[in-house]
Every structure is written in structure tokens, then in C-alpha cells.
Amino acid sequence: MSLRVDVRARVGEFHLDARFELPPGLTVLFGPSGAGKTRLLRLIAGLDQPTEGRITLADRAFVDRSERTSLPVHERDIGMVFQQPYLLPHRTVVANVALAADGRTRQDRRAAAWNWLERTGATPFAERRPHQLSGGQKQRVALARALAGGPQLLLLDEPFNALDLERRRRLRRLVRALVDETAIPTLFVTHDVDELAELADQVLIAEHGTVRTVADVAATMRYLGDP
């Protein structure tokens, strides 16, 4: 199952033009700030609409401008971690994750939430409120929430930006392990070369609103050295 993206979007003076395929595994979307990385993720998630083109996951069209169809955000089966965790402050950690979890009954959803909190190493603070957590703990919970609904696509928008180097390294390893385990097509946005080198199975480069595939890390390094 792979994601196919072929879209154009125009917001004021900014033009985004993205054409690529996302296979299962970890694809890093690399580029400087303002290159259109977050905007692209929002188009895929359905939080914004493209001006033209289409986005499909396997045989499901998320959006197809030529047919004027667009799947609502909540029906796209996407897990997403934003730059900020956006955990609900009035709910405990486990209740936050249970909101996104699959399951017919409340007990099922809480059980699923506990399972994902365990896999992201977040059980020690599962009963706490978000304001009692550190930045790294919050992003572990956000990662658990993103995975709890059984997504078919995982989008990570510079999720560890606000963390120190050691925490970033640990969370990178966690993401790597979870993606290997679940085999979900994953798009990881970063402008950090270390993150790119450690995580990427495939690389996409974003530059001035244009997003293209650049094969692998070695090719990216050559590209970055001689753009």
C-alpha cells in the first residue's frame, strides 16, 4: 500500500507543487523552513485543500480536484504528530490516547490506549495530565495517539524539534522501531541532517514549494553538497 501525491496548491504568493509516491517504510521530507513541508502534510491530512491534483492511498482517493471529491479528515485513517503535541489539557494521558483508539466499547479503547502507551514507553505517566509532562513525554503520548487508531499512513511534522539532542535520539529510535514493526507508510518532516541520515529509507526534498523524490540518503547528501 502506498500513497500517491500529485498536487498543486496556491496560498497567496506561495505555490506548492508536489509529485511523489510514498511506499511503506520511512520517508523523510527534508527542506528549509518555509519550503512548504507543513503545508504538504496538511493537504495530505485534509486540513487544507489543494488547488488541483489528487492524493490517493492504495485505491482510496483522499482528494481529487478533477472530480471535486475530498474525503473528510476523520475518514482518512491517518495518524499525525504535530510540532506541538496538542494533548487535551482536561484529560489524562490515557484518556487522550483512548479518544483516538479503535474499539467498540470504552474498555476496548482504554485497553488499546494502554497498549500503545506501553509501546511508546509512556505508561509511567499514563494517569497524569499533560501539563505534568516534559516535552519528550508529551511527544511520546502524541505518538501513541497517532498510532492508536490503527492508521494506514503516519505523518510526523518535525515532532522532536523542541527537544534536546539526547531525547531526540531516543525518540528517533522509537519511531524507527515502530515504523519497522507496523510497516505503515510514514512521512517524517525535518530540516535536521542527523534525523535525515538516521531515519530515511527514502528522501523527498522540498525547495521553494516544489517537492520531489531524491531516492536515498547518499543521493541527498550529494544533492545537498552540490544543489
Add this chain to the structure above:
Amino acid sequence: MSDVDWFPLLLSLRVATLATLVTTLVGVAGAYALSRFRFPGRGLIEAIASLPIVLPPTVLGYYLLVTIGRNSPIGRTYEAVFGQQLVFTWQAAVLAAAVASLPYCLRTATAAISAIDAGYEEAARVAGLHGTRLAFVVTLPLAARGIIAGVSLAFARALGDFGTTLMVAGNIPGRTQTMPIAVYDRVQAFDYATAGVLAAVLSTVAIVVLLVVRRLERTAL
């Protein structure tokens, strides 16, 4: 104080409580719609709903009287269903207090909902929430402090309504005479002692309610 008639206080509390219930339902639903959906006539609806803040209460009362009077479609329908007219009843006082207090709840709740960081709702939508569940699980709890503040303002306004209530419910002792009207009534009769007691009681009730709400507001999140 044994000869003070407490009916106006009890009626005021009943009227203000029911009016606040109506205001909360309409105000919060309206605030959600105004801050989350774009539709034609949105600005006009917001302006009309805010009119009670700027109109003299008697003018508001006049409009209400025309709207629910015996010759109006609403008044006729009410009379056909309930077997009595709506104007000059305590139910009309509830309606008057609700209309007069609505903008305080609506505007405060609209501001509170509009101030929420859109990221919370976006993260919840991606996680699968939508519609009323999104509203009740994410949006309204995040705006809880502002909504509680709006509801308490509306209660205070409903409790203190004079002009609008007088226009549509009259001043019938033992039936429609609310606390503020009773104070006016006592002053007209040069009974300043009773007026003073009633005013002090009403002020105390209002202060207690506002203190309770303040505490609720602080523990909302």
C-alpha cells in the same frame, strides 16, 4: 423582617435560573456556530443577537410584547396550546430575562471558542473525532472558563432585569412581581425600609452566585 414578602425573591431566582438555562443552550450553540462556521447573514445574526445590550430595556420589551402578544402568531399559538395568554405571566418574565441576557453569554462564549488554538481541533479531527463529539470532547471543554464566565454574566443580567420584564410580564404582586420590580414598587410606596432589605438580599444573592462561579471557573480545567 417577618412582614417582608419573599415571593419576589423566589420568583426572581426561578426566572433567572430558567432564563439562564435557555440562554446557555441557545448562547453556547449559537457561539459554536458563529465561531466555527461561515454562512451568509452571520454578521447580521450577531448584530441582532447583541441588540439587547444597546437597546433600552423598554424598547426591547416593546418588541417582545409585539412578538408574543395576544394578536401575534406566537401569542395565539401559545394560547391555543396552553389555554392561557403568554404576556403578563411569569413565563413571559423568563422569556424577557432570557432575551435580555442572551448577548452576554453569546458574545463571551463566541470570544472564548474563537480564542482556542485551532491545532487542538485539527489534532482531534485527524484522530477521528468530528461533529458533536468534537464539540463536546474538545472545543467546549477548552472554552469552559469563558463559557462559565458568559453564563454567570447572563445569570446576573437575568436576575437584575427590570424594564423588559415589566413590559411583558407586568407588575402583578404574587404572580409576576420579580425582585427588581418589587424594589421599585416599594420605593413608589415610600416603603424604603422594605426596599432596602430587598435590595440588600438581591445584592447578596448576586455576590454569592458570582463567587461560586468564580470558583467553578478556576477549577474548570
